[in-house]
Amino acid sequence: MTQTDPYFINFPxxxxxxxxxxxxxxxxxxxxxxxxxxxxxxxxxCPWRSFVVIPAQGMPALFSFVIDAARIADExxxxxxxxxxxxxxxxxxxxxxxxxYINDLARGKKVRIGIxxxxxxxxxxxxxxxxxxxxxxxxxxxxxLVNAHTIIDSLAMIKDEGTINRFKEASxxxxxxxxxxxxxxxxxxxKGMTETEIGGLAGYAMRxxxxxxxxxxxxxxxxxxxxxxxxxxGACTPxxxxxxxxxxxxxxxxxxxxxxxxxxxxxxxxxxGATDRQRWHADNFLKIVTQTLATYRAGISPCDLAExxxxxxxxxxxxxxxxxxxxxxxxxxxxxxxxxxNDGPFPYWTNPEHIYQENEVLICAMQYACPEEEIGFRYExxxxxxxxxxxxxxxxxxxxxxxx
Amino acid sequence: xxxxxxxxxxxxxxxxxxLKADLSPEKMNFISSSMxxxxxxxxxxxxxxxxxxxxxxxxxxxxTGTQEPPKAEFRITGDYQVFAKISRSELGSQKALxxxxxxxxxxxxxxxxxxSVADRINKVVATIDAQY
Numbered sequence: 045m046t047q048t049d050p051y052f053i054n055f056p057x058x059x060x061x062x063x064x065x066x067x068x069x070x071x072x073x074x075x076x077x078x079x080x081x082x083x084x085x086x087x088x089x090c091p092w093r094s095f096v097v098i099p100a101q102g103m104p105a106l107f108s109f110v111i112d113a114a115r116i117a118d119e120x121x122x123x124x125x126x127x128x129x130x131x132x133x134x135x136x137x138x139x140x141x142x143x144x145y146i147n148d149l150a151r152g153k154k155v156r157i158g159i160x161x162x163x164x165x166x167x168x169x170x171x172x173x174x175x176x177x178x179x180x181x182x183x184x185x186x187x188x189l190v191n192a193h194t195i196i197d198s199l200a201m202i203k204d205e206g207t208i209n210r211f212k213e214a215s216x217x218x219x220x221x222x223x224x225x226x227x228x229x230x231x232x233x234x235k236g237m238t239e240t241e242i243g244g245l246a247g248y249a250m251r252x253x254x255x256x257x258x259x260x261x262x263x264x265x266x267x268x269x270x271x272x273x274x275x276x277x278g279a280c281t282p283x284x285x286x287x288x289x290x291x292x293x294x295x296x297x298x299x300x301x302x303x304x305x306x307x308x309x310x311x312x313x314x315x316x317g318a319t320d321r322q323r324w325h326a327d328n329f330l331k332i333v334t335q336t337l338a339t340y341r342a343g344i345s346p347c348d349l350a351e352x353x354x355x356x357x358x359x360x361x362x363x364x365x366x367x368x369x370x371x372x373x374x375x376x377x378x379x380x381x382x383x384x385x386n387d388g389p390f391p392y393w394t395n396p397e398h399i400y401q402e403n404e405v406l407i408c409a410m411q412y413a414c415p416e417e418e419i420g421f422r423y424e425x426x427x428x429x430x431x432x433x434x435x436x437x438x439x440x441x442x443x444x445x446x447x448x
Numbered sequence: 449x450x451x452x453x454x455x456x457x458x459x460x461x462x463x464x465x466x467l468k469a470d471l472s473p474e475k476m477n478f479i480s481s482s483m484x485x486x487x488x489x490x491x492x493x494x495x496x497x498x499x500x501x502x503x504x505x506x507x508x509x510x511x512t513g514t515q516e517p518p519k520a521e522f523r524i525t526g527d528y529q530v531f532a533k534i535s536r537s538e539l540g541s542q543k544a545l546x547x548x549x550x551x552x553x554x555x556x557x558x559x560x561x562x563x564s565v566a567d568r569i570n571k572v573v574a575t576i577d578a579q580y
Contacts, residue, residue, distance in 0.1 A: 114557050114560075128556060130556065136559075
């Protein structure tokens with residue numbers, strides 16, 4: 045990929061940025077294990093347990109399960125001499141292989157190693173395990189392990205042009221998935237259709253358009269119909285075999301991936317039209333989504349925004365149905381959930397006082413749920429924050445559509 | 449022919465002769481690489497090595513010795529008795545690695561390309577009547 049490619053990311057420059065921060069903290073090696081770190085550093089999807097070792101100077105080394113290491117070597121920008129596969133063989137398990145690699149470079153010197161420890165709501169986060177921590181501590185000579193994930197988190201927070209363009213392309217693909225779902229549902233096409241089938245239709249259309257993965261660990265494409273749209277406080281709906289019925293609300297929350305940039309957009313329907321009461325709920329939802337998108341910009345905080353939006357919901361008589369959160373973090377594959385840095389009142393949760401900056405990307409995410417009426421809606425859309433506005437990357441229409 | 453002492457000079461000469469005769473560049477997959485087998489706990493109390501180097505599938509160097517071996521792409525370390533069992537075809541080299549009896553140092557992705565070649569080398573070595 046050349047610098048003129050719209051999706052170009054300067055990975056050597058990223059490594060240099062990490063190494064500068066390592067130097068400032070007297071860290072000799074950074075041992076990354078989180079999926080977000082692997083994506084951000086290596087530009088390749090690492091679905092199996094993997095590690096990256098970044099020395100104080102020079103090329104990083106990537107270690108993954110041997111069954112996937114050759115593919116990773118083929119796809120990453122890191123040269124093949126710095127990609128290693130580990131396996132259950134003498135001298136080749138991940139602890140010994142990585143410890144040997146660091147020991148060889150350290151040449152007996154005492155070393156300070158940055159690791160990634162913590163907790164996350166996101167299951168595939170990939171923090172170092174206690175077992176790994178203990179084994180690396182014992183196997184690397186003269187080492188001190190220190191938690192250093194903030195180095196990556198701070199560098200990855202503001203997105204560069206190539207990353208934003210990858211997100212834009214992923215969103216363009218998501219919109220193709222939504223068009224395909226709409227085309228399949230309309231004119232009675234919904235009859236006999238199940239949630240899993242809708243997820244598959246969207247997946248096929250997005251794959252055809254170049255998506256690499258329905259990346260969300262929440263079951264790929266999340267489809268909910270009928271009462272399942274209205275789970276109390278719910279914002280996670282893996283598709284089931286439930287068949288659509290006349291009068292159902294329908295939530296279609298689909299995910300695409302383009303060069304590790306992520307698409308994530310949710311659209312909502314009524315099957316066979318809506319009652320007045322259902323439409324009232326839908327109008328409330330559309331009103332708050334519109335207002336939220338008009339409010340997001342650099343300089344505000346999640347807390348500021350939530351207060352304003354909950355005031356709006358209260359004034360409109362629908363605050364009981366709003367989940368009081370309006371976003372989640374996003375980055376290259378594996379970076380999901382927390383906004384900003386780990387500097388809030390509850391460790392490893394979003395800091396509600398975080399001040400958004402220009403070119404942060406987040407998922408504007410809202411859930412409206414009225415379980416007693418078996419109705420709910422979800423909005424998700426990646427947004428880029430600018431000084432005076434936000435830019436929604438999915439361009440699919442904002443509406444709750446009646447399907448005949 | 450009398451049995452040759454394992455890892456001795458005459459044994460090394462025989463290994464080189466048979467490898468060159470029995471393993472064509474095609475059978476060696478035209479691979480260029482090098483490997484050092486490091487034998488620990490040898491009967492004479494020393495560590496020994498067996499070093500192979502091949503270019504485009506042709507054997508260039510076969511060395512044995514007790515000093516530090518030449519730098520190789522792959523370094524395989526194990527007990528003398530483990531290597532002896534492999535050389536007698538009593539133990540497969542891959543099984544020895546998978547059970548931790550041997551330790552491999554080197555890039556596993558590249559080592560996988562060498563696995564079948566290493567087996568062929570071991571089979572040729574096993575044809576030599578040796579005294580352990």
